[in-house]
Amino acid sequence: MDIRKARESDLTRILDIYAYARKFMVENGNPDQWAKGGYPEKEILEQDMEKGDLYVIEEDDRVCGVFAFPIGPDPTYAVIENGAWPEGTVEYGTIHRIAGDGTVHGLLLRCVDFCFQFVDTIRIDTHADNLIMRHQIEKCGFTYCGNIRTRNNSLRLAYELRK
Numbered sequence: 001m002d003i004r005k006a007r008e009s010d011l012t013r014i015l016d017i018y019a020y021a022r023k024f025m026v027e028n029g030n031p032d033q034w035a036k037g038g039y040p041e042k043e044i045l046e047q048d049m050e051k052g053d054l055y056v057i058e059e060d061d062r063v064c065g066v067f068a069f070p071i072g073p074d075p076t077y078a079v080i081e082n083g084a085w086p087e088g089t090v091e092y093g094t095i096h097r098i099a100g101d102g103t104v105h106g107l108l109l110r111c112v113d114f115c116f117q118f119v120d121t122i123r124i125d126t127h128a129d130n131l132i133m134r135h136q137i138e139k140c141g142f143t144y145c146g147n148i149r150t151r152n153n154s155l156r157l158a159y160e161l162r163k
Helices: 008-027 040-049 109-116 129-141
Strands: 001-007 054-059 064-070 095-099 123-124 145-151 155-162
Touching: 001 095, 001 109, 008 040, 008 064, 040 054, 054 109, 064 109, 064 155, 095 109, 109 129, 123 129, 129 155
Parallel strands: 095 123
Antiparallel strands: 001 054, 054 064, 064 095, 123 155, 145 155
8 A cells, every 4th residue: 555645636536435435434323424514525625635634545556545634733632521632742643534445444554654654643533423433543552532622513532642
């Protein structure tokens, strides 16, 4: 598997992957995280791309996954409820909107390995109903730290992993 920055020419494939992920989530007990409103919208992905924060995962020269990875303080992580971030706050990157097309397993683990090239601390969050992602996050070694709220005030379970 290879990871590279997303290009404009990847956008149609990226949108297809997110459509697959939304359908998969609904079919697997997570109907609220992305399904309503078609999140993430094309405009969000284009903004991520312009900032250089959107990446694709390739297998055999075919895009099979996508994620955003901004480095630096994330405003939605500034306040954590029912818990706390570990002591000694350091620079971190945040994995957002990771999704695959269902053809390749181990995307999150590969993504984490890639992201550790840039920072020593990674944060991620997910919806409480996203049991599959919660399992993958914990399998990668992330520690549950508490709850955060997204920009639209939705509750998310927040995790951190240090190198």
